[in-house]
Amino acid sequence: MVEVFSHSKLSLYENCPEAYKIKYIDKTFPELPQSIHAFLGSAVHDALENLYRMLISGKVLDLDEVIEYFAKSWHEQYTLDIRVPTGEKVEDFFNKGVKFLVDYYQNNLPFSKDTIELEKKIYFPIEEGIFIVGYIDRLEKHENGSYEVHDYKTNDRMKSQEDVDKDRQLAFYHLGLQDVFGENAKINLTWHFLAHNRKVHSFRTQEQLEKLKEETLELIEKINKTREWPACGKPWCDWCSYKKIHGTIDKNQGEESRKVFTLNDSLGKWM
Numbered sequence: 001m002v003e004v005f006s007h008s009k010l011s012l013y014e015n016c017p018e019a020y021k022i023k024y025i026d027k028t029f030p031e032l033p034q035s036i037h038a039f040l041g042s043a044v045h046d047a048l049e050n051l052y053r054m055l056i057s058g059k060v061l062d063l064d065e066v067i068e069y070f071a072k073s074w075h076e077q078y079t080l081d082i083r084v085p086t087g088e089k090v091e092d093f094f095n096k097g098v099k100f101l102v103d104y105y106q107n108n109l110p111f112s113k114d115t116i117e118l119e120k121k122i123y124f125p126i127e128e129g130i131f132i133v134g135y136i137d138r139l140e141k142h143e144n145g146s147y148e149v150h151d152y153k154t155n156d157r158m159k160s161q162e163d164v165d166k167d168r169q170l171a172f173y174h175l176g177l178q179d180v181f182g183e184n185a186k187i188n189l190t191w192h193f194l195a196h197n198r199k200v201h202s203f204r205t206q207e208q209l210e211k212l213k214e215e216t217l218e219l220i221e222k223i224n225k226t227r228e229w230p231a232c233g234k235p236w237c238d239w240c241s242y243k244k245i246h247g248t249i250d251k252n253q254g255e256e257s258r259k260v261f262t263l264n265d266s267l268g269k270w271m
């Protein structure tokens with residue numbers, strides 16, 4: 001039997017073991033409407049993907065065309081059940097997306113022609129029978145033969161150099177590319193923090209990658225041995241919020257949580 005893990009699957013276990021169990025073991029995770037933050041993220045990713053897809057085919061889009069594409073796909077895909085925090089306005093999120101794209105466009109002109117793949121799937125064994133899966137937003141190959149992984153972040157969180165140097169998600173991409181291009185491939189990692197109009201670069205030594213593999217295998221072993229799955233109880237946890245609203249909480253914590261959270265409170269904190 002083959003086991004498959006991703007950075008986000010591992011993160012879910014780290015954040016809320018009960019949510020992990022419901023989603024990946026019981027496979028009964030409720031179908032929740034998308035949050036406006038996730039919707040904004042995917043609309044911005046799509047617009048940048050389109051920008052580079054056009055670039056690969058030889059056409060440099062104007063800024064207007066990039067924004068037009070974003071606005072069109074926003075309006076086509078927006079649905080009324082998307083979760084917007086209480087007191088916040090949908091158009092502010094739309095405007096945020098426009099600002100991200102304007103800043104990105106101006107910051108990255110003239111666009112490098114080195115992009116070779118978009119939304120590239122990585123899939124590699126971290127040990128026999130255990131695979132890691134992920135998707136690289138954009139992959140470049142430079143003239144000197146080195147590769148550069150680009151990842152766009154649309155949330156408000158700005159990571160420090162220290163944070164990105166320890167980041168698991170992009171290090172997995174590094175390992176995935178080594179699996180394809182060989183251990184000697186030179187690979188650099190770049191984060192685009194769009195909400196901060198900043199780029200941060202990082203790279204991993206072979207030693208760091210080996211350590212990451214070890215830690216990941218330890219985590220997977222821990223997950224596979226887990227028999228008790230505590231809920232995180234945090235208001236921003238989709239599963240924990242869902243339980244509070246629908247009352248499907250176990251008897252011990254049920255009454256307490258229902259007192260504290262009303263429907264609107266929870267929806268407001270859902271993100």
Ligand SMILES: [Zn+2]
Pocket residue numbers: 015016019231232233234237238239240
């Ligand atoms: Zn939780």
